[in-house]
Amino acid sequence: MGCDRMESDGMRYLDKEMSLPEREEFERHLKSCRICRESISQMENLGKLTRGVMIKDPQDTFWEGYWKPIFRRIERKTAWIFILLGGLLVVLYEVYRAVRNFGELTFEKIAIILLITGFVMLLVSVLRERIHQRKVDRYKDIKR
Numbered sequence: 135m136g137c138d139r140m141e142s143d144g145m146r147y148l149d150k151e152m153s154l155p156e157r158e159e160f161e162r163h164l165k166s167c168r169i170c171r172e173s174i175s176q177m178e179n180l181g182k183l184t185r186g187v188m189i190k191d192p193q194d195t196f197w198e199g200y201w202k203p204i205f206r207r208i209e210r211k212t213a214w215i216f217i218l219l220g221g222l223l224v225v226l227y228e229v230y231r232a233v234r235n236f237g238e239l240t241f242e243k244i245a246i247i248l249l250i251t252g253f254v255m256l257l258v259s260v261l262r263e264r265i266h267q268r269k270v271d272r273y274k275d276i277k278r
Protein backbone atom coordinates (compact mmCIF):
# COMPACT_ATOMS: atom_id res chain seq x y z
CA MET A 135 0.00 0.00 0.00
CA GLY A 136 1.32 3.43 -0.89
CA CYS A 137 3.10 5.19 -3.68
CA ASP A 138 6.75 6.22 -3.89
CA ARG A 139 5.83 9.65 -5.21
CA MET A 140 3.78 10.43 -2.10
CA GLU A 141 6.72 9.71 0.16
CA SER A 142 9.27 11.63 -1.87
CA ASP A 143 7.15 14.55 -3.12
CA GLY A 144 3.93 14.68 -1.05
CA MET A 145 5.20 16.91 1.74
CA ARG A 146 7.14 19.15 -0.64
CA TYR A 147 3.96 19.61 -2.66
CA LEU A 148 1.86 20.46 0.42
CA ASP A 149 4.50 22.84 1.77
CA LYS A 150 4.63 24.52 -1.67
CA GLU A 151 8.36 23.91 -1.94
CA MET A 152 8.15 22.72 -5.55
CA SER A 153 9.14 24.67 -8.61
CA LEU A 154 6.36 25.29 -11.09
CA PRO A 155 7.39 22.52 -13.55
CA GLU A 156 7.81 20.07 -10.67
CA ARG A 157 4.43 21.07 -9.33
CA GLU A 158 2.71 20.68 -12.67
CA GLU A 159 4.33 17.31 -13.15
CA PHE A 160 3.22 16.15 -9.70
CA GLU A 161 -0.34 17.39 -10.32
CA ARG A 162 -0.38 15.31 -13.51
CA HIS A 163 0.68 12.36 -11.38
CA LEU A 164 -2.11 13.10 -8.89
CA LYS A 165 -4.66 12.85 -11.66
CA SER A 166 -3.55 9.36 -12.51
CA CYS A 167 -2.71 8.12 -8.99
CA ARG A 168 -5.59 7.65 -6.60
CA ILE A 169 -3.32 6.83 -3.61
CA CYS A 170 -1.47 10.15 -3.85
CA ARG A 171 -4.64 12.11 -4.55
CA GLU A 172 -6.38 10.76 -1.47
CA SER A 173 -3.34 11.20 0.76
CA ILE A 174 -2.90 14.79 -0.37
CA SER A 175 -6.53 15.73 0.20
CA GLN A 176 -6.49 14.04 3.60
CA MET A 177 -3.39 15.94 4.63
CA GLU A 178 -4.81 19.19 3.29
CA ASN A 179 -7.94 18.74 5.38
CA LEU A 180 -5.87 17.91 8.43
CA GLY A 181 -3.81 21.05 7.84
CA LYS A 182 -6.93 23.20 7.56
CA LEU A 183 -8.32 21.68 10.74
CA THR A 184 -5.13 22.28 12.69
CA ARG A 185 -4.84 25.81 11.39
CA GLY A 186 -8.50 26.43 12.22
CA VAL A 187 -8.03 25.33 15.81
CA MET A 188 -4.86 27.33 16.17
CA ILE A 189 -6.45 30.49 14.83
CA LYS A 190 -9.67 30.07 16.76
CA ASP A 191 -8.07 29.75 20.19
CA PRO A 192 -6.25 33.08 20.52
CA GLN A 193 -9.19 34.84 18.91
CA ASP A 194 -11.56 33.44 21.52
CA THR A 195 -9.37 34.61 24.37
CA PHE A 196 -8.98 37.95 22.67
CA TRP A 197 -12.72 38.51 22.41
CA GLU A 198 -13.29 37.22 25.92
CA GLY A 199 -10.71 39.62 27.26
CA TYR A 200 -12.16 42.39 25.15
CA TRP A 201 -15.81 42.00 26.17
CA LYS A 202 -15.48 41.02 29.82
CA PRO A 203 -14.32 44.41 31.15
CA ILE A 204 -16.92 46.20 29.04
CA PHE A 205 -19.72 44.03 30.41
CA ARG A 206 -18.41 44.49 33.92
CA ARG A 207 -18.31 48.24 33.42
CA ILE A 208 -21.84 48.34 31.98
CA GLU A 209 -23.04 46.17 34.84
CA ARG A 210 -21.54 48.48 37.41
CA LYS A 211 -22.77 51.58 35.67
CA THR A 212 -26.30 50.15 35.51
CA ALA A 213 -26.15 49.33 39.22
CA TRP A 214 -25.10 52.91 39.97
CA ILE A 215 -27.89 54.30 37.81
CA PHE A 216 -30.46 52.13 39.61
CA ILE A 217 -29.18 53.17 43.03
CA LEU A 218 -29.11 56.86 42.13
CA LEU A 219 -32.49 56.71 40.41
CA GLY A 220 -34.08 54.87 43.34
CA GLY A 221 -32.64 57.31 45.83
CA LEU A 222 -33.72 60.25 43.71
CA LEU A 223 -37.29 58.92 43.52
CA VAL A 224 -37.43 58.52 47.31
CA VAL A 225 -36.14 62.06 47.74
CA LEU A 226 -38.58 63.49 45.19
CA TYR A 227 -41.45 61.69 46.87
CA GLU A 228 -40.47 62.97 50.30
CA VAL A 229 -40.06 66.52 48.96
CA TYR A 230 -43.44 66.31 47.26
CA ARG A 231 -45.06 65.08 50.46
CA ALA A 232 -43.35 67.69 52.61
CA VAL A 233 -44.25 70.55 50.26
CA ARG A 234 -47.85 69.42 49.87
CA ASN A 235 -48.64 69.51 53.55
CA PHE A 236 -45.97 71.60 55.18
CA GLY A 237 -47.59 72.38 58.48
CA GLU A 238 -45.55 72.85 61.60
CA LEU A 239 -41.88 72.09 61.70
CA THR A 240 -41.95 68.71 63.34
CA PHE A 241 -39.10 66.47 64.44
CA GLU A 242 -39.89 64.13 61.53
CA LYS A 243 -39.67 66.95 58.99
CA ILE A 244 -36.33 68.12 60.32
CA ALA A 245 -35.04 64.58 60.06
CA ILE A 246 -36.30 64.31 56.47
CA ILE A 247 -34.77 67.66 55.51
CA LEU A 248 -31.44 66.56 56.97
CA LEU A 249 -31.70 63.25 55.14
CA ILE A 250 -32.51 64.94 51.83
CA THR A 251 -29.74 67.51 52.23
CA GLY A 252 -27.25 64.77 53.03
CA PHE A 253 -28.38 62.66 50.11
CA VAL A 254 -28.19 65.53 47.64
CA MET A 255 -24.72 66.42 48.87
CA LEU A 256 -23.64 62.80 48.50
CA LEU A 257 -25.16 62.64 45.01
CA VAL A 258 -23.37 65.80 43.90
CA SER A 259 -20.12 64.55 45.41
CA VAL A 260 -20.40 61.16 43.68
CA LEU A 261 -21.29 62.74 40.36
CA ARG A 262 -18.39 65.17 40.63
CA GLU A 263 -16.05 62.30 41.40
CA ARG A 264 -17.35 60.29 38.41
CA ILE A 265 -16.92 63.24 36.08
CA HIS A 266 -13.42 63.87 37.39
CA GLN A 267 -12.56 60.18 37.01
CA ARG A 268 -13.77 60.20 33.42
CA LYS A 269 -11.57 63.19 32.67
CA VAL A 270 -8.57 61.39 34.18
CA ASP A 271 -9.40 58.25 32.17
CA ARG A 272 -9.60 60.25 28.97
CA TYR A 273 -6.27 61.88 29.76
CA LYS A 274 -4.72 58.45 30.30
CA ASP A 275 -6.08 57.22 26.96
CA ILE A 276 -4.58 60.15 25.15
CA LYS A 277 -1.22 59.65 26.85
CA ARG A 278 -1.12 56.00 25.74
Ligand SMILES: [Zn+2]
Pocket residue numbers: 137138139140163167168169170171
Ligand atom coordinates in the same frame (compact mmCIF):
# COMPACT_ATOMS: atom_id res chain seq x y z
ZN1 LIG B 1 1.23 8.28 -6.56
